[in-house]
Amino acid sequence: MDRKEFLSTIGITAASFALINCIGCSKKSDSASGSVTGPTGVDFTLDLSLSSNSALLSNGGYLASNGVIVAKTTAGAYIAVQQSCTHESYPLIYQGSSQQFYCNNHGSAFTEAGVVKNSPANRNLTVYKTTLTGTSLRVFS
Ligand code: FES
Structure with missing residues (x-):
């Protein structure tokens, strides 16, 4: 058969x-079509004195935690956006020298403010607030 x-x-x-x-x-x-959204109700704190968070001590460094990319810009500001690309949910990376978040899957790029710079993504990233108190970096909605 x-x-x-x-x-x-x-x-x-x-x-x-x-x-x-x-x-x-x-x-x-x-x-x-852009239905991928970032996590809601975000509220967590990163201890920057821990070696696991040391990437955030350098300008241009970043890490991912709780579905969020937290980055330190080349100017030294802390920013945070959803980790998943709004196109097809692929994990983004931060490119400090280009001042953007980038998706290696199909090449979408987003400004540091989470705004679409290059398609195919057509929806902006969810942006989170950050507050630094001593060595504690709070990331929240
Ligand atoms: S999944 Fe990011 S550009 Fe397609």
């Missing part, structure tokens, strides 16, 4: 395969 005979025997046709494949497609097209 070859593959076609086997599938015919169990009642699966080419149309069935197309339907199964389209179930997977629908989520992809939703996110491609």
Whole structure:
């Protein structure tokens, strides 16, 4: 029995395969239209005296925590945006020298204020507030 005979025997046709494949497609097209949002109710604190957070001691450094990218700009300000690209949810990186957040998946870029700079993303990033008290950096909605 070859593959076609086997599938015919169990009642699966080419149309069935197309339907199964389209179930997977629908989520992809939703996110491609910009439905990916950042986390809500964000409120966490990073202790900058810990080595695990040392990336934030250098201008241009960044780390990801709780679905948020926290970065220290080349000017020394702390900024925070959602970690997921608004195109298809790929994790963003921060490029301090270019003053942008960048997605390696399809090349979208966002300003440090979270505004779309380069498509295919068409929705801005969710931006979070930051407050530094001593060595405690609070990130919140
Ligand atoms: S996932 Fe497509 S540009 Fe980010």
